[in-house]
Amino acid sequence: MTEEQPGAAPEPAAADRSGQGVVAAFGQSLKTLRVRAKMEREELGRRLGYSASTIASFEQGRRIPPPRAIDRSDEVLEAGGLLSVWKEQLEKAQYPAFFQGMAQLEKEAIELLAYDTLVVNGLLQTEAYMRALLNNRRPPLDAETIEQRVTARLVRQEILERRPAPFLSFVMCESVLRRKFGGRQVWRGQLEQLLLIGQRRNVELQVMPLDCEENTGVDGPFTVITREDGKRFVYAEAQGARVLEIDPKPAVLAAARYGIIRSQALTPRESLEFIEKLLGEL
Numbered sequence: 001m002t003e004e005q006p007g008a009a010p011e012p013a014a015a016d017r018s019g020q021g022v023v024a025a026f027g028q029s030l031k032t033l034r035v036r037a038k039m040e041r042e043e044l045g046r047r048l049g050y051s052a053s054t055i056a057s058f059e060q061g062r063r064i065p066p067p068r069a070i071d072r073s074d075e076v077l078e079a080g081g082l083l084s085v086w087k088e089q090l091e092k093a094q095y096p097a098f099f100q101g102m103a104q105l106e107k108e109a110i111e112l113l114a115y116d117t118l119v120v121n122g123l124l125q126t127e128a129y130m131r132a133l134l135n136n137r138r139p140p141l142d143a144e145t146i147e148q149r150v151t152a153r154l155v156r157q158e159i160l161e162r163r164p165a166p167f168l169s170f171v172m173c174e175s176v177l178r179r180k181f182g183g184r185q186v187w188r189g190q191l192e193q194l195l196l197i198g199q200r201r202n203v204e205l206q207v208m209p210l211d212c213e214e215n216t217g218v219d220g221p222f223t224v225i226t227r228e229d230g231k232r233f234v235y236a237e238a239q240g241a242r243v244l245e246i247d248p249k250p251a252v253l254a255a256a257r258y259g260i261i262r263s264q265a266l267t268p269r270e271s272l273e274f275i276e277k278l279l280g281e282l
Contacts (some may be wrong), residue, residue: 132182
């Protein structure tokens with residue numbers, strides 16, 4: 001990929017090898033600094049809020065620590081920034097190769113438009129809902145991959161707290177709100193989170209009713225991102241196929257299509273009332 005294609009994801013094989021190397025190198029650095037400080041894994045884990053086995057996973061490159069844990073490790077081990085400097089590379093490495101370009105664009109977005117038909121958008125998911133989805137994957141994901149994906153998804157949700165706040169618009173099919181992944185309690189927590197996020201001033205959350213006779217989203221879910229420089233990108237994935245389109249024409253057409261979808265869905269106020277009704281039925 002060229003420098004003129006900043007949104008494009010790297011070749012999967014190369015990205016996977018590079019990411020594994022970064023994670024392994026960080027783990028070795030963490031172990032070296034811990035040993036230098038004459039600190040056992042149990043003690044470091046206690047100070048960071050993790051078990052000794054989790055610290056071992058970090059050191060052996062089997063699990064990527066979240067940014068706050070990296071900063072705290074740097075502080076506890078008096079590393080003088082030698083660990084914190086890895087944060088950006090580790091953040092990129094924690095995403096699947098196919099999603100790295102999209103994750104970077106989310107960090108640069110001033111506007112994000114997302115239409116979802118299968119599951120709640122990752123930027124809106126609770127941790128319990130994330131785990132329920134990941135545990136439903138087949139073939140099954142191993143425990144460490146699930147932990148890595150959960151951590152990465154939670155990091156992505158920092159877009160909700162960013163300042164200046166980007167404009168975020170989500171339209172989801174009613175069927176998304178009726179699939180109780182993880183059971184009643186998990187789903188209750190997810191609906192409650194949607195209500196909270198939907199009240200943010202920079203967020204518009206809308207529901208596309210199942211009985212709506214017109215729905216321009218017949219081609220499935222997609223996301224349109226606009227950067228500060230005005231460039232737009234469109235991302236879509238289904239059944240293992242992922243596309244991050246960097247050509248401006250498809251992105252402009254997708255944004256126009258999204259505008260029609262928004263006009264066909266319930267208004268944000270009606271949508272929050274709809275979610276409240278579902279919550280009351282649980």
